[in-house]
Amino acid sequence: MTTPLAPLSQIPAEIVTVADYISYAQARMTPQAWAYLTGGAADERLLHRNESAYQRYQIWPRVLRDLTAAHTRVSLLGKEYAYPIFLAPVAYQRLAHPEGELATALAAAAMQTPFVVSMQSSTDLAVLAAQAPGPQWLQWYWQPDQQASARLLTQAVQLGVEAIVLTVDAPVNGVRNREQRAQFCLPAGVEAVNLRGFAPQPALVSQAGQSPLFGTGFLQTAPTWAQVAEFIQDCPLPVFLKGILHPGDARQALEIGAAGIVVSNHGGRVLDTAPTPLQALPAVVQAVGASIPVLVDGGIRRGTDVFIALALGAKAVLIGRPYMYGLAAAGAAGVAHVLHILRTELEVTMALAGCHNLDAIQRDCLGDAY
Numbered sequence: 001m002t003t004p005l006a007p008l009s010q011i012p013a014e015i016v017t018v019a020d021y022i023s024y025a026q027a028r029m030t031p032q033a034w035a036y037l038t039g040g041a042a043d044e045r046l047l048h049r050n051e052s053a054y055q056r057y058q059i060w061p062r063v064l065r066d067l068t069a070a071h072t073r074v075s076l077l078g079k080e081y082a083y084p085i086f087l088a089p090v091a092y093q094r095l096a097h098p099e100g101e102l103a104t105a106l107a108a109a110a111m112q113t114p115f116v117v118s119m120q121s122s123t124d125l126a127v128l129a130a131q132a133p134g135p136q137w138l139q140w141y142w143q144p145d146q147q148a149s150a151r152l153l154t155q156a157v158q159l160g161v162e163a164i165v166l167t168v169d170a171p172v173n174g175v176r177n178r179e180q181r182a183q184f185c186l187p188a189g190v191e192a193v194n195l196r197g198f199a200p201q202p203a204l205v206s207q208a209g210q211s212p213l214f215g216t217g218f219l220q221t222a223p224t225w226a227q228v229a230e231f232i233q234d235c236p237l238p239v240f241l242k243g244i245l246h247p248g249d250a251r252q253a254l255e256i257g258a259a260g261i262v263v264s265n266h267g268g269r270v271l272d273t274a275p276t277p278l279q280a281l282p283a284v285v286q287a288v289g290a291s292i293p294v295l296v297d298g299g300i301r302r303g304t305d306v307f308i309a310l311a312l313g314a315k316a317v318l319i320g321r322p323y324m325y326g327l328a329a330a331g332a333a334g335v336a337h338v339l340h341i342l343r344t345e346l347e348v349t350m351a352l353a354g355c356h357n358l359d360a361i362q363r364d365c366l367g368d369a370y
């Protein structure tokens with residue numbers, strides 16, 4: 001087996017797109033970690049559809065508009081962000097780079113954009129808060145251990161976390177065949193450090209003849225609407241729900257007091273036959289109206305993709321794998337460069353589509369989907 005290369009100390013001039021990072025990232029990870037990072041569920045159809053969905057739209061060029069005061073600022077929950085491209089929660093980032101989440105947090109701070117830290121972060125939340133000054137949100141999986149949950153939430157508030165992003169689409173991992181084939185497991189030294197002290201989750205039973213999931217106790221850790229409503233009510237921070245696709249679920253999220261929604265299929269890692277976020281987005285936006293912000297993630301690889309998502313009603317987007325490619329290839333500099341590439345592409349797209357700010361990006365900027 002070939003040993004992964006060391007991270008790049010300088011970014012080569014030939015890396016000019018997100019896709020250019022892929023081969024550099026792969027050469028710097030073990031095949032097992034690569035399977036975890038890039039894989040999707042089952043046959044990975046959705047993983048590919050998430051990206052190809054963006055190719056169904058065209059963007060109308062509009063000419064001769066005044067762009068002298070153009071900007072990409074976006075207001076969310078009473079705060080202004082420089083541009084609408086945020087970093088999605090990705091677990092165990094020390095699989096990609098020895099500095100893991102700390103490198104990502106430093107890049108996010110330098111690039112002035114929120115980093116949603118995964119609850120399964122391989123770096124301590126306190127270390128991130130102490131060493132990286134940028135806005136941090138915390139992704140959350142509802143936990144049956146209420147005492148440990150309350151302790152972590154209190155700590156997050158004290159550390160200045162600005163919002164909670166409660167992931168609701170993965171009560172159980174999808175069937176991840178690529179990970180299984182690669183026999184992925186966490187290497188020594190990479191663990192969910194913020195969950196130390198939490199009661200262990202029941203294990204899935206996989207003996208022939210026994211129900212592998214139902215009745216094992218595993219789903220006792222899966223929350224219901226009532227538990228999420230209670231969580232939102234008790235939480236001192238605004239709570240986004242991540243992993244909503246159906247407009248009925250979006251309405252229910254609004255009813256129970258969610259501060260926002262992330263339309264997502266978990267990057268194609270849960271149910272391979274789910275709709276793409278881009279397909280689901282317009283109906284979700286219609287269901288909740290202007291009352292709460294709707295964000296979207298999954299398959300965004302170009303600034304034009306960001307533009308299309310905004311035109312279909314998203315307030316901002318999140319990226320997952322793109323910044324992990326940057327992280328694996330070149331640490332904090334790679335993450336920052338990926339953000340810079342996408343931000344540049346978005347601004348160029350806006351200029352060519354005649355949009356001087358994000359409010360100008362509307363549905364009629366797009367040609368019909370085919």
Ligand SMILES: Cc1cc2nc3c(=O)[nH]c(=O)nc-3n(C[C@H](O)[C@H](O)[C@H](O)COP(=O)(O)O)c2cc1C
Pocket residue numbers: 036037038050088089090091118119120139167242264265266267268269297298299300318319320321322
């Ligand atoms: C390796 C990996 C780990 C992830 N870990 C989490 C996680 O801990 N919590 C979560 O809510 N979503 C997680 N996600 C999903 C991402 O937050 C996001 O929804 C997805 O990556 C977006 O799709 P994209 O990778 O095409 O940008 C993970 C995704 C990847 C690729």
Ligand SMILES: CC(C)CC(=O)C(=O)O
Pocket residue numbers: 091120170173266269
């Ligand atoms: C620890 C995992 C459940 C993190 C995750 O959400 C993922 O791998 O997609």
